[in-house]
Amino acid sequence: MSPQIALHDPIFRAYFFIVLISLAAGGAVLSFLRVALKKETASMFRTYWSWLVIAGVGLLVVFAGRIPTIVGVTLLGIYAFKEFARASGLYRDWWLTGAVYAGIVTVGIASVMSHPRGEEPGTGWYGFFAAAPVFAIALILLIPILRNRARGELQRMSLAIVGFIYIGWMFGHLGFLANAVNAYGFLCYIIFATALSDVSAFTFGKIFGRHPLRSEISPNKTWEGALGALAISMILPWLLRFSFPFFGARQLILTGLIVGIGGQLGDLSISVIKRDIGTKDMAATIPGHGGILDRIDSLIYAAPLFMHMAGYYYPLR
Amino acid sequence: MRKWRYDSPNDVERTPLERLRQFPREPDMLVYGLRSLGALIIRALLRVYHRFEIIGHENLRTNRSFVIVANHCSHLDTLCLLAALPLRKLHRAFPAAASDYFFQSVSRLWIAAVVVNALPFARQVRVRQSLSLCQDMLGNPGTILIIFPEGTRSTTGEIREFKSGIGALVAGRDVAVVPCFIDGSFRAWPKGRRLPRPGKVRLIVGSPRTFRDRGADKIDICAISAELREAVNELRHENGSH
Numbered sequence: 188m189s190p191q192i193a194l195h196d197p198i199f200r201a202y203f204f205i206v207l208i209s210l211a212a213g214g215a216v217l218s219f220l221r222v223a224l225k226k227e228t229a230s231m232f233r234t235y236w237s238w239l240v241i242a243g244v245g246l247l248v249v250f251a252g253r254i255p256t257i258v259g260v261t262l263l264g265i266y267a268f269k270e271f272a273r274a275s276g277l278y279r280d281w282w283l284t285g286a287v288y289a290g291i292v293t294v295g296i297a298s299v300m301s302h303p304r305g306e307e308p309g310t311g312w313y314g315f316f317a318a319a320p321v322f323a324i325a326l327i328l329l330i331p332i333l334r335n336r337a338r339g340e341l342q343r344m345s346l347a348i349v350g351f352i353y354i355g356w357m358f359g360h361l362g363f364l365a366n367a368v369n370a371y372g373f374l375c376y377i378i379f380a381t382a383l384s385d386v387s388a389f390t391f392g393k394i395f396g397r398h399p400l401r402s403e404i405s406p407n408k409t410w411e412g413a414l415g416a417l418a419i420s421m422i423l424p425w426l427l428r429f430s431f432p433f434f435g436a437r438q439l440i441l442t443g444l445i446v447g448i449g450g451q452l453g454d455l456s457i458s459v460i461k462r463d464i465g466t467k468d469m470a471a472t473i474p475g476h477g478g479i480l481d482r483i484d485s486l487i488y489a490a491p492l493f494m495h496m497a498g499y500y501y502p503l504r
Numbered sequence: 505m506r507k508w509r510y511d512s513p514n515d516v517e518r519t520p521l522e523r524l525r526q527f528p529r530e531p532d533m534l535v536y537g538l539r540s541l542g543a544l545i546i547r548a549l550l551r552v553y554h555r556f557e558i559i560g561h562e563n564l565r566t567n568r569s570f571v572i573v574a575n576h577c578s579h580l581d582t583l584c585l586l587a588a589l590p591l592r593k594l595h596r597a598f599p600a601a602a603s604d605y606f607f608q609s610v611s612r613l614w615i616a617a618v619v620v621n622a623l624p625f626a627r628q629v630r631v632r633q634s635l636s637l638c639q640d641m642l643g644n645p646g647t648i649l650i651i652f653p654e655g656t657r658s659t660t661g662e663i664r665e666f667k668s669g670i671g672a673l674v675a676g677r678d679v680a681v682v683p684c685f686i687d688g689s690f691r692a693w694p695k696g697r698r699l700p701r702p703g704k705v706r707l708i709v710g711s712p713r714t715f716r717d718r719g720a721d722k723i724d725i726c727a728i729s730a731e732l733r734e735a736v737n738e739l740r741h742e743n744g745s746h
Contacts, residue, residue, distance in 0.1 A: 276509075470517070472520055
């Protein structure tokens with residue numbers, strides 16, 4: 188991955204136009220709702236403007252190359268963990284938050300560097316990347332011992348471990364995907380597909396939503412929205428088959444399931460955390476979306492599953 | 505199993521801009537890290553670019569809350585005073601900054617909140633509220649307030665009259681006040697100049713004093729302000745300003 192390659196890569200160029208067209212179509216639909224049907228669309232437009240910024244930044248980072256992508260994913264992970272740490276109160280413990288930040292940076296470094304003895308193909312040190320949780324959890328468990336403290340430490344250690352594994356390491360898989368031979372296809376597809384799945388869940392829920400999906404967790408999500416998003420996600424791999432021309436029917440179905448179900452499970456799992464903490468959003472960083480963590484929640488769940496599915500059938504690098 | 509208690513800050517659902525504006529802030533490690541890093545860079549620049557020197561450093565060595573008052577003619581003044589404090593006290597040091605100047609544009613707001621850790625002081629309206637905010641902060645042990653009682657940067661380099669607010673803040677209270685004189689900052693970076701030019705800057709720290717046994721009536725308050733101005737002026741003459 189590099190700007191020169193991206194410029195001539197048919198997959199990246201195709202996604203550039205797909206994103207452009209999708210945003211234009213979304214804008215057109217919203218304008219139609221507002222002008223022709225006189226609907227109240229102010230909050231949807233706020234979300235839409237933020238989507239424009241997210242799409243622009245995302246395309247730019249992937250265009251810039253492998254290392255910018257990994258650095259970008261690492262920074263997003265750090266910021267998302269910061270939001271989680273603030274919302275859960277863990278941020279008051281500098282030692283544990285510091286350990287998690289160090290862990291997230293380590294995951295980024297393992298994705299950037301190559302195997303020191305050249306025993307792995309291509310870039311990225313997968314062995315260390317996959318073993319990162321061992322070291323991070325070892326460090327997190329060490330901290331109360333070093334500080335000679337026990338009171339309330341189980342809660343803080345648990346929060347730190349969930350924060351690292353879920354937000355740091357699992358989301359870090361997105362960065363590691365930049366090492367794949369088919370990096371443009373994998374990255375662009377998984378990011379675009381989870382975003383589209385989120386939007387279709389919202390849209391289907393808004394139009395057809397009757398039956399609450401998980402009333403105790405997220406009162407606004409409906410079965411209709413979830414099934415609509417699943418349907419779109421199942422069709423999309425076939426429509427965008429050029430992203431992974433070597434995928435057979437089984438891989439395409441799995442891709443659809445991972446994005447369609449996994450993405451919504453990611454959304455719901457963050458909702459569980461928010462519900463227990465008692466906050467509506469993790470932060471208010473992105474107007475109309477909530478926090479960074481609220482935006483990337485489906486990607487956190489879907490990206491690692493997708494990477495391991497693809498890696499199981501075909502060599503990633 | 506006992507229920508977990510999440511000790512979240514009160515600003516979780518505020519936008520980043522609102523979080524920068526609020527006071528007291530609820531910073532996390534990243535902000536502390538950025539501030540400490542910024543302080544190190546500022547200290548290095550002051551040393552190299554302004555050959556920064558501190559006289560009377562020992563007068564700042566206390567773990568109690570205290571107020572620093574100083575003359576004001578440059579943005580460098582705040583940076584110099586912050587550079588005189590140990591790094592670990594940096595996050596408990598609050599320079600009072602004009603909220604009409606520092607808390608409006610985003611870039612100034614970011615610098616004021618993250619790098620300088622400024623306390624928004626409404627100098628035109630609600631002065632009384634700002635003063636009581638200062639008093640609340642001093643109630644927390646180990647707080648350092650940095651106040652420029654002239655109320656604005658001097659355009660001539662001369663020390664202007666001290667406003668009475670500083671007197672009201674310390675009269676009858678057991679809070680140490682440390683007068684300081686900053687020499688050379690006017691030449692290095694006067695008001696209206698975009699960037700500083702190299703030039704020696706010195707910080708002279710006077711001995712602390714309290715106004716515990718003074719009344720809080722108007723005459724006393726004005727007298728305290730005048731005394732403090734005199735103390736700063738003395739530091740200037742004792743140390744041969746040029």
